[in-house]
Amino acid sequence: MVKLLAKTPCEGLLPISVGNVSLAEDLPVSLTMLTVHKGRLEACSELLKSAHGMAMPKPNRATGTAAARAIWFGRDQAMLVGPAPNWSLKNEAAVVDQSDAWAVVKLEGVGAEDVLARLVPVNVRTATFKRGHTARTMLGHMTVSITRVGEQAFQIMAFRSMAKTLVHDLQRAMESVAARG
Structure with a gap:
């Protein structure tokens, strides 16, 4: 009988560090898409607040903390990152x-903004893209979600099938930025 082994999307690819920038896999307990029923945004936000300590995020924003975060994913949609959802949200x-x-x-790391500047059509500099800001955008040719989670830190989400390409593109940009320094 074949024995299947569970693997993370970036297993064997990460972590890597180049220059002052590092890239590591972030493994939340759970990722849950919340798509609010028509006319229920405020009620959903209140329930999310009572169940998980954060409101539904405004467009291009994230709410919560590193342990439990809600990331805007589109109109009346958020990705709950971290905890398993309270099923009363249904x-x-x-x-x-x-x-x-x-x-x-x-x-x-110092230079993370420069790495992303080579790959995304969004200004991720601190002056315009502060902690808690998020964007659904392109990284190279992949659709991603980028959220600033620290002064020089970003959480990036891409489809699992694109994990190897995501790591490859980020590593090449990291190498390019380090070569300049």
Whole structure:
């Protein structure tokens, strides 16, 4: 009988450090998409606040902390990152487990902004993209979610099937930035 082994999306690829920037896999307990039922945004936000300590995020924002974060993912949608969802949320939103669908990495260090500047069409400089800001955008040719989680730290989410490409593209940009320094 074949024995299947569970592997993380970036297993064997990370962690890496180049120059002052590091890239590591971020493994939240759970990833859950919340798609709010029509007309229930406020009620869902209140329930999310009471159940998990954070409100539904505004467009291009994230709420919560490193242990439990809600990331804006589109109109009336958020990705709950960290805790398993309180299932009472199903009364206000479609609640769909996404834990195996995404590769989640953390890019951090002096120069992380420069690395992303080579790959994304979004200004991620601190002056405009502060902690808690998030964007659904392109990184190279992949659709990603980028959230600033620290002064020089970003959480990046891409489809699991693109994990190897995500790491490759980020590593090449890290090498390019380090070569300049």
